[in-house]
Amino acid sequence: MSDNDAELVALIDNELDESARSALLARLAADEGLRQRYDALRQTSAPLAVAFEGLLGQAPLARLTAALPQPVSRPSLRFAGLALRQLAAGFVIGLLAAGAAAWAFGLFGDRDNWRSAVAQYTDLYTNETFSPLTPDAASQAAELSAIRARVGGDLTPENVALPDLRFATAFLLSYGDHPLGVIAFVDPTGAPVLLCILADRAPDAPIRAERRGDLALASWSDDGRSYLVIGRIPKQRAVALAQILQPRV
Amino acid sequence: MNSREAMSEASRREVRAGLQPSLARLWRYALVLSRARDVADDLVQATCLRAIERADQFTPGTRVDRWLFAILRSVWLNELRSRRIREGGGFVDAEDALTTDGAREIEMNITASAVLREIGRLPEAQRETILLVYGEGYSYAEAAAALGIPIGTVMSRLAAGRAALAKLK
Numbered sequence: 001m002s003d004n005d006a007e008l009v010a011l012i013d014n015e016l017d018e019s020a021r022s023a024l025l026a027r028l029a030a031d032e033g034l035r036q037r038y039d040a041l042r043q044t045s046a047p048l049a050v051a052f053e054g055l056l057g058q059a060p061l062a063r064l065t066a067a068l069p070q071p072v073s074r075p076s077l078r079f080a081g082l083a084l085r086q087l088a089a090g091f092v093i094g095l096l097a098a099g100a101a102a103w104a105f106g107l108f109g110d111r112d113n114w115r116s117a118v119a120q121y122t123d124l125y126t127n128e129t130f131s132p133l134t135p136d137a138a139s140q141a142a143e144l145s146a147i148r149a150r151v152g153g154d155l156t157p158e159n160v161a162l163p164d165l166r167f168a169t170a171f172l173l174s175y176g177d178h179p180l181g182v183i184a185f186v187d188p189t190g191a192p193v194l195l196c197i198l199a200d201r202a203p204d205a206p207i208r209a210e211r212r213g214d215l216a217l218a219s220w221s222d223d224g225r226s227y228l229v230i231g232r233i234p235k236q237r238a239v240a241l242a243q244i245l246q247p248r249v
Numbered sequence: 250m251n252s253r254e255a256m257s258e259a260s261r262r263e264v265r266a267g268l269q270p271s272l273a274r275l276w277r278y279a280l281v282l283s284r285a286r287d288v289a290d291d292l293v294q295a296t297c298l299r300a301i302e303r304a305d306q307f308t309p310g311t312r313v314d315r316w317l318f319a320i321l322r323s324v325w326l327n328e329l330r331s332r333r334i335r336e337g338g339g340f341v342d343a344e345d346a347l348t349t350d351g352a353r354e355i356e357m358n359i360t361a362s363a364v365l366r367e368i369g370r371l372p373e374a375q376r377e378t379i380l381l382v383y384g385e386g387y388s389y390a391e392a393a394a395a396l397g398i399p400i401g402t403v404m405s406r407l408a409a410g411r412a413a414l415a416k417l418k
Contacts, residue, residue: 008408050364
C-alpha cells in the first residue's frame with residue numbers, strides 16, 4: 001500500500017515525469033482498488049490547504065512585528081572627535097574634519113562669514129561622506145523635527161523633498177551663539193548638497209547666488225533665518241533648489 | 250560607494266524589507282516545528298536577528314522568504330530544538346499546540362482543526378515536509394534541497410502524512 005501511496009501522491013502533486021505518469025494512469029484505469037486509494041489520498045488536498053491557511057491566520061502579527069530588531073543607522077564614517085553640538089535623534093554622525101572644527105568654535109563671529117565657514121567644511125565632503133546613510137522615513141522625520149525644534153522653520157520630509165536628491169541626514173551645529181541646522185542630501189552619485197539654516201534673526205533678503213571654488217551657493221533670509229543651499233553643482237541648479245525651498249521652509 | 254559596498258547595501262535593504270511580509274509564514278513554520286507557541290515566537294525573533302546579522306550573505310534579487318526559512322530551520326536545529334527537548338514535559342500537549350493557544354481551542358473550521366491536530370501528531374520530519382510542500386508550495390526538488398534528503402524520501406513523508414489524514418472521517 002505505501003509503495004503505491006508515494007507514487008499516487010506524486011501523481012496528485014503533478015510531480016511525476018511523463019512516462020511514470022502514463023504508466024500509473026494506465027494502472028489506475030485497470031485497478032478499482034487503486035483508484036479508490038487515489039481518491040482517498042486526493043481528498044486530503046483541500047483540507048490540508050484550508051488547515052495551513054487557518055494556521056497562518058493565527059499568527060500573532062502585532063507581537064511579532066513589535067519584536068523585530070529596530071534599524072540602527074551605521075554610517076561608515078569616522079569621528080573627528082570634536083565638540084560639535086548635534087541633536088540628530090538616535091545616531092552618531094562622524095563627518096567633520098579640522099576645517100569644520102575651526103569655524104564651529106566660533107572663530108568667525110561675523111554673520112556674513114557663516115557662508116564662508118559652511119563652504120570651508122562642505123569643501124571637505126566627498127561622495128562617500130553621506131552616501132552610506134540610508135535613513136528610513138521615521139528617522140528622517142525625527143531628525144528634521146530635532147532641527148525644527150532648535151532653528152524653527154517649516155522643516156518636514158515633504159517640504160525638503162527635492163528632485164534628484166535623496167535625504168541622507170540632518171544635524172545641528174552652532175555658529176557663534178546661533179543654532180545652525182544642516183540637512184544633507186545626496187545625488188545619485190553620492191555627491192552632497194546641503195541645506196543650511198541659521199537662526200540668526202537676519203532681515204529678509206532675496207535669493208543671491210555665488211561661487212566659491214567648485215561650490216555653488218544660493219542664499220536668502222526669511223522670517224529671522226538665513227538659508228543656504230550649497231554643493232558642487234551648477235549655480236543655476238543651486239538657485240533652482242533655493243527657489244523650490246524658499247516658499248516651503 | 251564602490252560596487253561591493255553597493256551590493257552589501259542592496260542585500261541589507263532587501264533582507265530588512267523582506268522581514269515583515271514573511272513574519273506570519275515564519276511563525277507558521279516555527280509552530281509546526283516546535284509545537285509550542287512561546288518557542289515559535291522566540292524562533293521567529295532569533296531568525297530575524299540572524300538574518301540581519303548575515304544580510305551580507307543574501308544575494309540581492311533572489312527569494313528572501315526562502316532564505317529566511319533556511320535560517321529558521323538552522324536556528325531550530327542548532328539551537329532551540331535541544332532546548333525544547335530538555336525542557337521536555339509538555340510533549341503530551343504538543344499535538345494540540347496547533348489548535349489551542351495554551352488556554353483554549355482556537356475557533357476554526359472543524360475539518361481544519363482535525364487536520365491540524367493530526368499534523369501535530371505526525372513525526373517532526375513528516376510535519377516539516379508537509380508544511381514546506383503543501384503550506385509553502387515548495388516543489389519536491391526544492392523541499393529535498395531544503396531538507397537535505399532524496400526526493401524519494403520527500404515522497405514517502407508526504408504519502409505518510411496524507412495517509413494519516415485520509416483515515417480521518
